Amino acid sequence: MSIARPPTGDGLSLKLHVSTTATSTALHSHARSSSLLADYATLFKLRVSTMVIITAAAGFYLGSLRSGISPFHMGLLEALLGIAVVTAGSSALNQALERTTDRLMPRTASRPMAQNRISLAHGLIIGFLCVFGGSLYLAYATNPLTGTLTLLTAVGYVAIYTPLKRITTLNTFIGAFPGALPPLIGWTAARGLIEWPAVALFAILFVWQFPHFMAIGWMYRADYAQAGIRVTATQEPLRDAARSSAIQSLFYAVLMIPVSLWTTWLHVTGLPYAIVAGVLGLWYLYATLRFVRITRNPSDPENRALARQLLKVSVIYLPLLLLAMMLNAQGRLLF
């Protein structure tokens, strides 16, 4: 068997060169596109946005059950697509506004807009297109109330909460409103109006955010102080910052238990959910009580581990609570 060879050695080396160049160009463009993808994932705050979408999905699911229809229809995909696009756009606009402060904090310094890998114009165009395009799409595909509420949520997050971060520690309380609206928006996407179970979902998300963020604030308090961002944990003196972070997280972690039972009081869920919510609530409270130990010796570096543990519990607690709610609400319809 003969193997076809190029006519001359020069031809071979030229071919090799061409193919090596082509391979390296392909590798480079692959690396470029995968790093652009990674930059978009950061720009759109993929993990936080995923949780936002999960909460909206829970609202839609429960709203559909209330209407006596299966949640699994095109409406679910349309609502989640619109909410995802607006959430992504809001995150891009948030990072456009914070690109200078993000540059000052190790946690956020490598963000694409802080490092100019994504230009200001690029971020602003994507952000505005996603926020307005997504809201219009939602108004058309679901209902005008849902489109309007989603737009207001984005405005609350980008135009009110984000600038307030440099002005007052009240920003956390204000930011908790847009943070809590997605499940209510999911409900209105399914039902077309705001009803008590949607308000209960809003309340659950609202209350959940305080232990979640008090932990984060404590973990990154040096970052926040360096960037001039006002959070409870950066108050002076340190002892007061610890006491205030502890009191707020404990107050809301205790409140979390009755608020999470509100859906049972409204007959959306039953006893099985109430038991699971109680157990999960005690777990969240336990992690918060451990976090409260930061008040003993506020400058102890070990405190960071307690805060990290509370953050971890917060992001496991919430989807489990919503899952229990959805399963129990579904079960009540079936049995």
Ligand code: HEM
């Ligand atoms: C006042 C409201 C809130 C503030 C200030 C806040 C802030 C933050 C910050 C700064 C982080 C990053 C922590 C890190 O990098 O280690 C974080 C993590 C996270 N947040 Fe929030 N958050 C709030 C509300 C919410 C809401 C409403 C959701 C979703 C429903 C959410 C979901 C998450 C998730 C899933 C993570 C973990 C992400 C990861 O593992 O990287 N947060 N939050």
Ligand SMILES: CC(C)=CCC/C(C)=C/CC/C(C)=C/COP(=O)(O)OP(=O)(O)O
């Ligand atoms: C439907 C819709 C438009 C939802 C958007 C609402 C949204 C993304 C809420 C997230 C909650 C929130 C206030 C996070 C603050 O993070 P941060 O910006 O302070 O975090 P950072 O320090 O990491 O930038």
